[in-house]
Amino acid sequence: MDDISRTRLREIFGDRFRDAPDDRLCYSFDATGREYLPDAVVFPLCTEEVRRTVLLANEFGFPVVPRGAGSGFSGGCLPVRGGVVLSTERMDRIITIDSGNLLAVVEPGVVTETLKEAARRLSLFYPPDPASMKFGTIGGNIAECAGGMSAVKYGVTRDYVLGLEAVLGTGELIRTGVSTAKGVVGYDLTRLLVGSEGTLGIITRATLKLLPLPGSTGTLLALFRDNGAAARAVAGIVAARITPSAMELMDRSAIDCVRRVVEIEMPENTGCALLVEVDGALAAVMAEADGVEAALRTHGAIEVRRATDEAGREQLWKLRRSISPALRKIGAVKLNEDIVVPRSALPVMMAFLSDLADRERLTIVNFGHAGDGNIHVNVMISGTDADERRRADAAVEAIFRKTIDLGGTISGEHGVGISKAPFFEMEVGPLGVSVMKRLKAAFDPKGILNPGKIWLDEGMARS
Amino acid sequence: MTDEELKLKIAACAKCGSCRSVCTLYPERRDEQSVARGKIALIESSLAAPVPLCPGDTIPLGEESDAAIRDALADCLLCGRCERNCPNQVAVEEILVGGRTRLAGKLGLSAWKRWLFGEMLPSAGARGAIRAAGGFAQKLFLRKVPTESGLHYRFPDLAGLHGRTVPALPPSGFVASLPEGEGLIGEVLLFVGCVFDIVMPGIGRAAYETMKASGASVAVLRESACCGLPALASGDREGALKSVTKNIASIRARSPKSVVFPCGSCLTMFRREVLSLIPEGDPLRADADWVSGRCVDYATFILETGLAGRLNPMPVVEKGSVGWHDPCHLSGTLGRGGVARDLLTRVAGDAFREMAGASLCCGYGGTFNVRDYPTSGRLGANKVSLAVRGGTSTIVTACSGCILQLRDMAARFSTKTRVRHLAEIVRELLP
Numbered sequence: 006m007d008d009i010s011r012t013r014l015r016e017i018f019g020d021r022f023r024d025a026p027d028d029r030l031c032y033s034f035d036a037t038g039r040e041y042l043p044d045a046v047v048f049p050l051c052t053e054e055v056r057r058t059v060l061l062a063n064e065f066g067f068p069v070v071p072r073g074a075g076s077g078f079s080g081g082c083l084p085v086r087g088g089v090v091l092s093t094e095r096m097d098r099i100i101t102i103d104s105g106n107l108l109a110v111v112e113p114g115v116v117t118e119t120l121k122e123a124a125r126r127l128s129l130f131y132p133p134d135p136a137s138m139k140f141g142t143i144g145g146n147i148a149e150c151a152g153g154m155s156a157v158k159y160g161v162t163r164d165y166v167l168g169l170e171a172v173l174g175t176g177e178l179i180r181t182g183v184s185t186a187k188g189v190v191g192y193d194l195t196r197l198l199v200g201s202e203g204t205l206g207i208i209t210r211a212t213l214k215l216l217p218l219p220g221s222t223g224t225l226l227a228l229f230r231d232n233g234a235a236a237r238a239v240a241g242i243v244a245a246r247i248t249p250s251a252m253e254l255m256d257r258s259a260i261d262c263v264r265r266v267v268e269i270e271m272p273e274n275t276g277c278a279l280l281v282e283v284d285g286a287l288a289a290v291m292a293e294a295d296g297v298e299a300a301l302r303t304h305g306a307i308e309v310r311r312a313t314d315e316a317g318r319e320q321l322w323k324l325r326r327s328i329s330p331a332l333r334k335i336g337a338v339k340l341n342e343d344i345v346v347p348r349s350a351l352p353v354m355m356a357f358l359s360d361l362a363d364r365e366r367l368t369i370v371n372f373g374h375a376g377d378g379n380i381h382v383n384v385m386i387s388g389t390d391a392d393e394r395r396r397a398d399a400a401v402e403a404i405f406r407k408t409i410d411l412g413g414t415i416s417g418e419h420g421v422g423i424s425k426a427p428f429f430e431m432e433v434g435p436l437g438v439s440v441m442k443r444l445k446a447a448f449d450p451k452g453i454l455n456p457g458k459i460w461l462d463e464g465m466a467r468s
Numbered sequence: 469m470t471d472e473e474l475k476l477k478i479a480a481c482a483k484c485g486s487c488r489s490v491c492t493l494y495p496e497r498r499d500e501q502s503v504a505r506g507k508i509a510l511i512e513s514s515l516a517a518p519v520p521l522c523p524g525d526t527i528p529l530g531e532e533s534d535a536a537i538r539d540a541l542a543d544c545l546l547c548g549r550c551e552r553n554c555p556n557q558v559a560v561e562e563i564l565v566g567g568r569t570r571l572a573g574k575l576g577l578s579a580w581k582r583w584l585f586g587e588m589l590p591s592a593g594a595r596g597a598i599r600a601a602g603g604f605a606q607k608l609f610l611r612k613v614p615t616e617s618g619l620h621y622r623f624p625d626l627a628g629l630h631g632r633t634v635p636a637l638p639p640s641g642f643v644a645s646l647p648e649g650e651g652l653i654g655e656v657l658l659f660v661g662c663v664f665d666i667v668m669p670g671i672g673r674a675a676y677e678t679m680k681a682s683g684a685s686v687a688v689l690r691e692s693a694c695c696g697l698p699a700l701a702s703g704d705r706e707g708a709l710k711s712v713t714k715n716i717a718s719i720r721a722r723s724p725k726s727v728v729f730p731c732g733s734c735l736t737m738f739r740r741e742v743l744s745l746i747p748e749g750d751p752l753r754a755d756a757d758w759v760s761g762r763c764v765d766y767a768t769f770i771l772e773t774g775l776a777g778r779l780n781p782m783p784v785v786e787k788g789s790v791g792w793h794d795p796c797h798l799s800g801t802l803g804r805g806g807v808a809r810d811l812l813t814r815v816a817g818d819a820f821r822e823m824a825g826a827s828l829c830c831g832y833g834g835t836f837n838v839r840d841y842p843t844s845g846r847l848g849a850n851k852v853s854l855a856v857r858g859g860t861s862t863i864v865t866a867c868s869g870c871i872l873q874l875r876d877m878a879a880r881f882s883t884k885t886r887v888r889h890l891a892e893i894v895r896e897l898l899p
C-alpha cells in the first residue's frame with residue numbers, strides 16, 4: 006500500500022485508521038491461529054465509510070478484507086494478500102426490532118448473542134446459535150452462513166436473512182431482498198451473499214427474521230454401548246415424527262477425551278452418547294420428551310437422564326461442552342473439519358472414521374450435530390512429528406473423499422476460506438468453480454474484496 | 469519465567485476470541501489490542517523467530533515495537549475475567565505479567581516506579597514519612613468534598629487529573645497509632661495492607677477490633693512490607709520478590725495459626741502469585757507454601773469465629789439497601805464472594821440484597837487508574853450508577869483498590885452513597 010492511499014484513508018478515518026505494527030498484528034489472525042499481516046486496519050462507523058474505503062481501493066488497487074470478530078475457523082478474515090482489514094466491530098447497533106412484523110434490522114458488527122438477548126426480552130427468538138455466538142458477529146455469521154445445534158429444527162443463518170445492504174467490490178451500494186416474509190422478484194442475491202465469505206460484498210446492514218420465543222425446553226442425555234445403537238435411536242426419533250431442537254452425538258473417542266480431563270459419571274461400557282433437546286409449549290415439550298425417551302430406550306440406551314430446569318439441563322450439557330476444551334489438552338494441533346453427510350449415511354461415516362483412526366494410528370475425535378448429519382472431525386496431532394503430520398493430512402483428504410462419495414459436503418458451517426481451498430474443486434467440480442468465478446467478476450471485477458479465498462489462485466501455497 | 473516457559477503457556481491459546489465477550493476493557497476500546505487474545509499475540513510475536521518459517525506462521529515484531537507492546541499490555545485491569553472464562557484454561561494473568569516483566573527488563577521501569585517498588589513499598593518506615601508529607605500537601609492544595617464515607621479532596625480538572633478525588637490522609641496510620649505493647653503477640657496475624665494502614669486506617673482498625681472481639685488473640689504484622697502486587701503487575705519481579713521475601717520471613721518467624729487479610733488483592737498475592745514468584749525447588753518455597761496455606765480472607769475468619777451470631781442487630785435501614793461489590797481478585801480469582809455474602813446475610817439480614825451489577829469490575833486496576841483515569845472513571849461511574857439505580861445506598865466490599873475507586877466515584881457523582889468495608893459494618897454492630 007502506498008503513502009497516498011494511507012493519507013487518503015487517514016482523511017476518512019482519523020484515529021480509526023491504524024498502521025502501527027502492533028495494531029496490524031492484532032488484526033493478522035483468526036481462530037485458525039494463522040497470521041497474515043495487513044498493511045492497515047480501519048474501523049468504520051457507517052456504511053458511507055465502508056463505501057469510501059472500497060472506492061479508494063478501486064482507485065489505488067489495494068485489497069479490502071472484512072472482519073467481524075475474527076472467530077472464523079477457515080481463515081476467512083485473514084489478509085493473505087495484505088491490504089486493509091476493515092473491522093466491523095464498531096458498527097454494532099441494533100437498528101430496530103419490529104415485534105409486529107417479526108424482524109430485526111442490525112448492523113454487521115452486532116454480536117449474535119446481543120441480538121438473541123434483545124429479542125428474548127421481547128419474547129422473540131433469533132434461532133441461529135453457533136457455539137461462538139457470545140463473541141462472533143452477525144456479519145461473520147452471514148458471510149459464513151453459520152449454523153449451530155438448533156439447525157436440526159430451525160435451520161441455519163441463511164434461513165433468517167430476509168434482506169441485506171452491502172457494498173460491492175466496485176464500491177456500489179446494493180440493497181437485496183425484502184422486509185417481508187416472502188419475495189420472488191428476480192435472482193435471489195440475498196442468498197448469494199450469504200456464505201460468500203466477504204468476497205462479493207461487504208454487508209453493512211441486515212434484515213433478519215425472528216420467531217416467537219418457545220416457552221420451554223426439555224433435555225435428555227442417553228448413553229449407548231456403540232454408535233450403531235445411537236444412530237438407530239436417531240432414526241427412531243425421526244420415525245416418531247419428533248423434531249428435536251438439538252441432537253448432539255458424541256462417539257467413544259469424544260467421551261474418552263472428556264474423561265481424561267473432567268470427571269463425569271457414566272457406566273464403564275458407554276461407547277456413545279446422544280444429547281437431545283425439544284422445545285415449545287410446556288405440554289408439547291413434556292409429550293415430545295416422553296416420545297424421545299421411548300425411542301431412546303427402545304433402541305437400547307443403557308441409561309437415559311432427563312431435565313427440564315436450568316440447573317439440571319446444564320448438568321446434562323456438561324459432557325458436550327467439555328469436548329472442545331478437552332481436545333485442546335490432548336493434542337497440540339487439531340485439524341478441525343466440519344463435514345456433513347446425509348443423516349442416513351451417519352453410521353457408515355462414523356465406522357469409516359474409527360477404522361481410519363486405527364489404520365493410520367491417529368487420534369480422531371468425532372462429535373457433532375447428529376440431527377443434520379454434521380460431524381466435527383478432529384484429527385489430533387502433536388505438531389512435532391513430520392510423519393504423523395503426513396498421515397493426518399492424508400487422512401483428512403480421505404475423509405473429504407468419503408464424504409463426497411456419500412453425497413455429503415466438506416464444510417457444513419465453517420466455510421472454505423484458505424483452509425479448505427485445496428479441496429474446493431473436488432466438491433463443486435470445474436464448472437462450478439468457473440461459474441462462481443464469473444459471478445465474482447460481476448460483483449468485484451478488480452478482485453478487491455478478500456482476495457486469495459475459496460479457490461486457489463496462482464501463488465497460493467497448499468495449506 | 470524463561471522465554472521458553474512463556475511460549476509454552478502462550479501455545480495453549482487457541483485464538484478463539486472467546487475472551488472478547490467478557491473483557492472489562494473491550495467495550496471501552498473496541499479493538500483487539502484490549503483483549504487477552506490480542507495481548508497474547510503481541511507477546512508471542514515479540515518472542516518469535518526473526519523470520520517466519522512459512523506463510524501463516526507467527527509474525528515477528530522487532531524490538532522497535534517493544535514500547536508499543538509494553539503500552540498495550542499496561543492497558544489492562546488484570547481483572548482476570550478473560551482467564552476465568554477461557555475455554556482452554558490459558559494462564560492469561562501469568563502470560564500478561566510475564567510479558568510485562570520481560571519488557572520491563574528490556575526497556576527498564578520508569579524512575580518513579582523503580583523507587584516506589586524497590587525502596588518505598590518494601591519499607592514500613594519510608595511509607596509513614598511519605599504519608600505525612602502527602603497529608604500536608606492535600607490540605608494546602610486541594611478542595612474538600614465531604615462524603616458519607618469521610619472527607620475527600622478533589623484535584624483540579626486539569627493536567628489529566630479530571631476532577632479525581634482522594635480520601636483525606638489522616639494524621640496517623642493504623643499501625644503507627646497502636647499503643648506500644650498492643651497487638652504484639654497472638655495466634656492470629658492481621659496483615660493490614662498499605663492502604664488500610666495508611667490511607668484508610670479506620671478500616672485497618674475496624675478489622676483489628678472486630679477480630680479481637682471474636683475472642684481470638686490477634687497480633688498485627690507491624691513490620692509488613694507491601695504485598696508486592698503493584699510491583700508484580702508492573703512487571704517488576706525483583707521489587708515484588710523483595711517485598712514477598714520479607715513478608716514470608718516475618719510471618720513464618722511468628723508461626724501464626726492463620727493470617728487474616730482485609731484486602732482481597734493482598735490475599736491473592738499471598739494465595740496465588742507468591743507461588744509463581746517462588747517456584748518449586750526454590751529454598752524459600754517450603755516457607756512460602758506454609759504461609760500461603762494459612763492466609764484467609766476477613767469474611768471467612770469472622771464467620772468461623774461465630775462472632776456474627778453475637779452482634780447487635782443492624783439498626784433499621786431500608787430493605788435491600790445494602791449491596792455487596794465483588795472484588796475481581798477476592799471473588800473471581802479466589803472464589804470468596806459467596807462467603808462474604810454469607811457474612812453480610814448474617815449481619816445485615818434483609819437489608820442485604822444482591823446488588824445490580826455486583827460482579828462488574830470497579831475499573832480501578834491498580835496502576836491502570838493512574839495510567840488512564842478517564843477510562844477507569846467511566847467504568848467506576850457506571851458501576852456505582854447501576855448500583856444506585858438498583859436501590860443500593862451502601863456498597864460493601866473487601867478490597868483496598870475497590871474501596872479507593874468506589875469512594876472516589878461516590879465523591880464525584882453520588883455523595884449520599886456509602887462505601888464500606890465488611891469490617892466497618894461488623895464493628896458498628898459490636899455489642
Ligand SMILES: Cc1cc2nc3c(=O)[nH]c(=O)nc-3n(C[C@H](O)[C@H](O)[C@H](O)COP(=O)(O)OP(=O)(O)OC[C@H]3O[C@@H](n4cnc5c(N)ncnc54)[C@H](O)[C@@H]3O)c2cc1C
Pocket residue numbers: 035036070071072073074075076077078080081082093113134135136137140141142143144145146147148149150151152153154202203204206207208209418419455483484485
Ligand atoms: C469456539 C468457536 C466455536 C465456533 N462454533 C461455530 C458453530 O457452532 N457454528 C458455526 O457455524 N461456526 C462456528 N465457529 C466459527 C465462527 O465463529 C463463525 O464462522 C462465525 O460466523 C464467524 O464470525 P466472525 O464475526 O468472527 O467473523 P470473522 O471470522 O471475522 O470473518 C468470517 C468471514 O466473514 C467475513 N465477514 C465478516 N464480516 C463481514 C461483513 N460485514 N460483510 C462481509 N463479509 C464479512 C470475513 O471476511 C470472513 O470471510 C466457531 C468458532 C469458534 C472460535
Ligand code: SF4
Pocket residue numbers: 480481482483484485486487488504505508550553554555556557558560
Ligand atoms: S485467551 Fe483463551 S479465550 Fe482468549 S483467545 Fe486465547 S484461548 Fe480463546
Ligand code: SF4
Pocket residue numbers: 490491492493494502503504543544545546547548549550551560
Ligand atoms: S484482565 Fe480484564 S481487562 Fe485485562 S484483558 Fe483480561 S478481561 Fe480484559
